[in-house]
Amino acid sequence: MLQEASTSTSPIARDVPRIAHEALKPHESCNALDAGFLEAVALGEVRLTPQQALDLLQHAPLHTLGRFADLRCRTLHGDSIRTYVIDRNINYTNVCNAKCTFCAFRRDGDEHDAYTLNYSAIHAKIDELVAIGGTQILMQGGMNPALPLEWYLDLLQSIKAKYPHLHVHAFSPPEFIEFVHFFNPPGTTLRDKIYHVMVQLKEAGLDSLPGGGGEIFAPAVRRKIGLGKCDATAWLDCMSVAHELGMFTSATMMFGHIEGLADRVHHMARVRERQDEALSRGVDGWGHYTAFISWPFQRENTPLGRLPEWGEQEGELDAPFPGDVVAKLDGTGKKTEHTEFGRRVRLAGASDYLRTQAVSRLFLDNIYSIGSSWVTMGPPIGQMGLMYGANDMGSVMMEENVVSSAGTTYCLNEAVLCRLVRDAGFVPAQRDNFYDVLRVQDGAASPDQQVRDWSKHRVPRLAQHAPIAKPTVTLTATAAAR
Numbered sequence: 001m002l003q004e005a006s007t008s009t010s011p012i013a014r015d016v017p018r019i020a021h022e023a024l025k026p027h028e029s030c031n032a033l034d035a036g037f038l039e040a041v042a043l044g045e046v047r048l049t050p051q052q053a054l055d056l057l058q059h060a061p062l063h064t065l066g067r068f069a070d071l072r073c074r075t076l077h078g079d080s081i082r083t084y085v086i087d088r089n090i091n092y093t094n095v096c097n098a099k100c101t102f103c104a105f106r107r108d109g110d111e112h113d114a115y116t117l118n119y120s121a122i123h124a125k126i127d128e129l130v131a132i133g134g135t136q137i138l139m140q141g142g143m144n145p146a147l148p149l150e151w152y153l154d155l156l157q158s159i160k161a162k163y164p165h166l167h168v169h170a171f172s173p174p175e176f177i178e179f180v181h182f183f184n185p186p187g188t189t190l191r192d193k194i195y196h197v198m199v200q201l202k203e204a205g206l207d208s209l210p211g212g213g214g215e216i217f218a219p220a221v222r223r224k225i226g227l228g229k230c231d232a233t234a235w236l237d238c239m240s241v242a243h244e245l246g247m248f249t250s251a252t253m254m255f256g257h258i259e260g261l262a263d264r265v266h267h268m269a270r271v272r273e274r275q276d277e278a279l280s281r282g283v284d285g286w287g288h289y290t291a292f293i294s295w296p297f298q299r300e301n302t303p304l305g306r307l308p309e310w311g312e313q314e315g316e317l318d319a320p321f322p323g324d325v326v327a328k329l330d331g332t333g334k335k336t337e338h339t340e341f342g343r344r345v346r347l348a349g350a351s352d353y354l355r356t357q358a359v360s361r362l363f364l365d366n367i368y369s370i371g372s373s374w375v376t377m378g379p380p381i382g383q384m385g386l387m388y389g390a391n392d393m394g395s396v397m398m399e400e401n402v403v404s405s406a407g408t409t410y411c412l413n414e415a416v417l418c419r420l421v422r423d424a425g426f427v428p429a430q431r432d433n434f435y436d437v438l439r440v441q442d443g444a445a446s447p448d449q450q451v452r453d454w455s456k457h458r459v460p461r462l463a464q465h466a467p468i469a470k471p472t473v474t475l476t477a478t479a480a481a482r
């Protein structure tokens with residue numbers, strides 16, 4: 001049995017406005033690397049400017065970033081509890097009419113391994129989730145033109161009828177934008193049309209929106225990697241509609257491909273700006289972003305991943321990475337500013353991942369939760385993420401299809417997840433989608449405390465890294481030219 005959710009002390013998302021409404025004036029003249037300034041940022045007394053965030057990404061020692069991101073995290077979340085959720089990723093279809101170059105998951109509708117799960121298959125997955133104490137499903141899919149609105153409405157209603165307490169976290173903004181194209185709802189603006197569809201899905205059982213499809217917002221990058229996917233403004237507008245309807249959402253960023261460091265900061269700045277707007281409306285009946293999760297691009301089996309890495313050719317590393325030449329903090333970078341832009345990737349390793357996550361914790365002062373991405377980085381780096389600004393370990397992983405199609409992802413049960421949190425020096429706690437603590441794992445009954453033989457809890461990988469083929473650029477002519 002789950003413990004009663006605490007209403008008095010739980011670090012709920014409704015606490016976020018308290019952060020944002022305090023006078024967080026940027027101090028543009030301050031040196032971002034000054035320890036006193038960073039301490040003020042960490043304590044929530046001053047707001048980082050985009051330029052200062054870029055300075056940190058470029059120049060701050062990793063340890064400094066970790067130290068102050070951790071202080072920021074402790075200021076918001078205390079020294080004790082770090083959370084996780086038990087949910088299940090259900091990818092209801094892999095049929096998709098977009099062709100993102102980083103995606104190994106999508107299929108055309110007539111491919112032999114294209115699929116759309118029927119309701120009973122989805123219910124069977126939920127049964128397995130409920131059996132291990134799961135509280136929510138994360139349901140996302142390709143953008144499948146064969147599915148009518150009624151399919152989604154009936155699906156949501158069937159889930160809520162059978163599992164009334166299950167939280168349905170589903171349909172990222174790119175899916176909503178395609179719903180508008182597929183269903184042609186009434187309305188004069190895109191926002192009106194999204195609203196028309198979203199309100200029906202909400203009434204049918206949709207509880208909140210995941211931040212999938214964020215990738216990188218800068219147009220020059222997005223046009224290269226997200227072929228057929230909505231632009232950043234549409235993505236953000238979709239989330240604004242969800243907030244207007246009182247729903248909480250998350251935001252994501254996928255980095256470590258063709259983008260420059262300034263693109264990462266621009267991405268976070270757009271999220272922060274929209275969060276300020278959402279929070280300025282107040283909290284009664286309004287939603288906002290509750291979490292930000294970033295992860296590095298996984299290259300296997302993807303057209304983007306077959307691009308050569310920057311530095312493979314002699315002398316390249318003496319020159320700036322093309323993405324950094326193009327990237328601008330205001331998002332106005334033009335692909336024409338470097339002939340090799342979009343033709344080389346700069347993959348992110350553990351250090352780059354931790355740096356980026358730490359900067360996100362310091363920069364996104366109005367977002368409550370920063371999630372660690374052990375799914376792509378592996379459990380030890382995910383655990384390290386708790387010292388680099390993350391307060392949340394995400395979900396026990398029963399199933400994952402999208403990222404694992406493009407590289408190694410890992411599968412963790414609750415005992416291993418709890419052990420990772422505890423070994424990092426914190427008390428693990430199961431949370432719900434609102435970041436309310438459901439159960440603090442501080443007793444002998446905790447999942448990890450009951451394990452006597454950890455050899456039976458080895459961390460299985462969902463996909464294995466394949467050897468990377470030598471640079472053979474196989475982006476389509478269209479993809480490379482955009």
Ligand code: SF4
Nearest residue numbers: 096098100103106142
């Ligand atoms: S990432 Fe999503 S939208 Fe893009 S091709 Fe893959 S399934 Fe489709």
